[in-house]
Amino acid sequence: MVDHSTATHHWQKGTLMERDVDLLIVGAGPTGLFAAYYAGFREMNVAVVDALPEPGGQVTAMYPEKMIFDVAGFPAVRGRDLVNGLVEQAAQFKPAYLLGRQARTCESTEDGLRVGLADGSVINAKAVLITAGMGEFNPRPLPAGDGWLGRGMVHFVPVLAEHAGQHVVIVGGGDSAFDWALALHPIAASVKIVHRRANFRAHAATVRQVRELGVEIITDAEVLALRGEPLSEVDVKVKGGDARTLPAQTVVAALGFTADLGPIESWGLELDHRAVLVDTTMKTKLDRIYAAGDVAQYPGKVKLIATGFGEAATAVNNIAVALNPSAHLFPGHSSDGT
Numbered sequence: 001m002v003d004h005s006t007a008t009h010h011w012q013k014g015t016l017m018e019r020d021v022d023l024l025i026v027g028a029g030p031t032g033l034f035a036a037y038y039a040g041f042r043e044m045n046v047a048v049v050d051a052l053p054e055p056g057g058q059v060t061a062m063y064p065e066k067m068i069f070d071v072a073g074f075p076a077v078r079g080r081d082l083v084n085g086l087v088e089q090a091a092q093f094k095p096a097y098l099l100g101r102q103a104r105t106c107e108s109t110e111d112g113l114r115v116g117l118a119d120g121s122v123i124n125a126k127a128v129l130i131t132a133g134m135g136e137f138n139p140r141p142l143p144a145g146d147g148w149l150g151r152g153m154v155h156f157v158p159v160l161a162e163h164a165g166q167h168v169v170i171v172g173g174g175d176s177a178f179d180w181a182l183a184l185h186p187i188a189a190s191v192k193i194v195h196r197r198a199n200f201r202a203h204a205a206t207v208r209q210v211r212e213l214g215v216e217i218i219t220d221a222e223v224l225a226l227r228g229e230p231l232s233e234v235d236v237k238v239k240g241g242d243a244r245t246l247p248a249q250t251v252v253a254a255l256g257f258t259a260d261l262g263p264i265e266s267w268g269l270e271l272d273h274r275a276v277l278v279d280t281t282m283k284t285k286l287d288r289i290y291a292a293g294d295v296a297q298y299p300g301k302v303k304l305i306a307t308g309f310g311e312a313a314t315a316v317n318n319i320a321v322a323l324n325p326s327a328h329l330f331p332g333h334s335s336d337g338t
């Protein structure tokens, strides 16, 4: 195994590199983060790559402020706090994070795998664990918001406090749109929802809660333009009505997202409905490539954070034996020696 002390914590974005690790984890969602802890516990030198700029996968990107009630040991845990805990748990083993970089190619070599990243970097790994969830997800664009991303328009709201005192316009009619409205209402100067239809995909109970708070919901309406430098107003056209101008320092374009396994689909794995088929050890059909979490598929699969954690432990322990046949599959108890 490679010495931990040679692993840096964060590799600078924009730095091209070729690096050797024991295990490359593709995807820094909850499953990948727990796998990073577990692989450290099994004394592997680990790198974690993710196309997103922050760890936490779907939790960070889509519901950092929501409470989660079905993670073992936590009667209730906020998404962001769960991710922070996972990062902290893994940190004791110093995994190297390569964030904002997509894993593109994967080729077998004599003693492992050679994974090419979108920025041209190359990671030579003895094994690869794919924890890519539903793949790389991209928000559906708001046509009128073209060019406004990062200039007042956002797709996700990772830090609620940044919008304190602002007029916020949320575009969309799904769960995210209504969840952001609930979360932002107590701190924003105003929150309005603009939706192009009269009915919503969001849960009826959430819609009712938002209405009860007095959030204005403008239906059958389309955003025509964002204006101001910095952003200060949004023009909205209501079907059959006049155009309205709404004050807005932030526009949250919550129009859903598309997810795509993308390059991983061409790695020669066996796929089922955009998920990777694995055996009971979480191994794919290719040697040294394992998968866990939402991306891994087998009969009876349930896509939940709790399942991903268990699969991560199974995968990493089996990888430990695949890399070192004299190693034990059972890792011992983490509580031993305390």
Ligand SMILES: Cc1cc2nc3c(=O)[nH]c(=O)nc-3n(C[C@H](O)[C@H](O)[C@H](O)COP(=O)(O)OP(=O)(O)OC[C@H]3O[C@@H](n4cnc5c(N)ncnc54)[C@H](O)[C@@H]3O)c2cc1C
Pocket (backbone or CB within 6 Å): 026, 027, 028, 029, 030, 031, 032, 049, 050, 051, 052, 056, 057, 058, 059, 062, 063, 067, 068, 069, 070, 101, 102, 103, 104, 131, 132, 133, 134, 135, 136, 137, 261, 262, 263, 264, 292, 293, 294, 295, 303, 304, 305, 306, 308
């Ligand atoms: C609104 C919402 C609420 C939810 N609530 C719950 C709940 O209460 N309880 C529960 O158990 N589950 C819940 N889930 C589901 C849960 O979030 C997922 O099961 C979990 O996130 C799966 O974790 P993962 O690590 O396997 O994948 P993900 O969280 O999807 O992470 C995968 C990561 O891989 C990265 N990636 C993909 N392809 C590449 C590539 N080629 N190169 C680099 N990086 C790549 C992605 O960018 C992503 O960050 C919820 C989901 C949503 C959307």
